[in-house]
Amino acid sequence: MEKIKVVIFGVGKCFWENKEYLEKTYQIVGWSDNACREMKDLDYNYIEPARIADSPCNQVIVTTEKYFEQIRLQLIESGVLYDHIIKLRRSDNDMKYRRVIKDMQSYQTDSANTENAFAVTDDLKFMISDLSEEAGSVPAHYFMQDLYVAKKIFRKNPSQHYDIGSRLDGFIAHLLVFREVNYLDIRPLSEEIEGLHFTQADATNLSGIMDGTIESISCLHALEHFGLGRYGDPIDAKGYEKVAKSMQRVLKKDGMLYLSVPIGNQNKLFFNAHRIFCPAEIIGLFDKMQLEEFAVINPSGCGMRIVDPDAADRENYQEYSCGIFTFRKL
Secondary structure (H helix, E strand, C coil): CCCCEEEEECCCHHHHHHHHHHHHHCEEEEEECCCCCCCCCCCCCECCHHHHHHCCCCEEEECCCCCHHHHHHHHHHCCCCHHHEEECCCCCHHHHHHHHHHHHHHHHHHHHCCCCCCCCCCCCCCCCHHHHCCCCCCCHHHHHHHHHHHHHHHHHCCCCCEEECCCHHHHHHHHHCCCCEEEEECCCCCCCCCCEEEEECCCCCCCCCCCCCEEEEEEECCHHHCCCCCCCCCCCCCHHHHHHHHHHHHEEEEEEEEEEEEECCCCEEECCCEEEECHHHHHHHCCCEEEEEEEEECCCCCCEEEECHHHCCCCCCCCCEEEEEEEEEC
16 A cells, blocks of 8 residues: 655654654655754655645644644645644554543443443543643744734724734634724625624725724734635735735824734745745835834744844844734824
8 A cells, every 4th residue: 555645844852753653654755844954864855844735745744742733833824734734643642542441441430439420431532642732732923923912902902993814713802802893804704703893805905994094903914815816815916015005095194003924034925825025025015104013923932022123124034933013104
């Protein structure tokens, strides 16, 4: 039987402990890692994380449990399908199954000696992965940016706030805790959510909004997608530029824009997933705005640093960092 073609993501301790098993089980077409790009002891080629979607693989096996959710988010953003990303099933799975069976036997004994409405039946669902999971996972870009920008809007407390295309189950959920939100997306939304005023709209023109009428706008991890057709939007190579112009047009004088996009040292397109912007490109797009604060989140981990706005276009950035731009309308 032909082996499944995989890319291995992560070449740390867990990979080396399971290397023999992986090579016997799969056809490894390459390896990738955010932390290193050279590994002399491997017979397969390095693949840049952003290029994995272009490789001839059926699956991406992520060897780290600690950063699995962050890496999965990163891979999805680069075009890898959600169900093609799997976590390495470590060689201690048998031990975990034995632990669950032993626990089940102990539960049966305890249940027999007490009044209990829940007895063990044939309805079994062994959840062995949770035995070694941490208390929670933190998808770094979204988790950190959502908290950071939500706090800014909470402190600013505008009379009205608009959002374009940010994650509903992350950032928008944060805002709805303390304020109502006018939410625009090109995709439909069938759910009615208290405090959320949804409009299905094309943000490349914002034709339903008059000039200089909005006090506060956010657009987190969305600008990089416009015009690529990924979400059913029209193909438009200048789509992101049109959205930038539209947001500047509708903002009042001194109105605030909170924007985040993937950044790097040069502009790149990964069709049809997203663009990566150099900060100078973003600053140049918003020529009617003053950059008041610039924050950067690295591709992995939760560290955030504030960069001097005047030096934002001169720093070096890891590719697929998250840049958070706080602009004020001049």
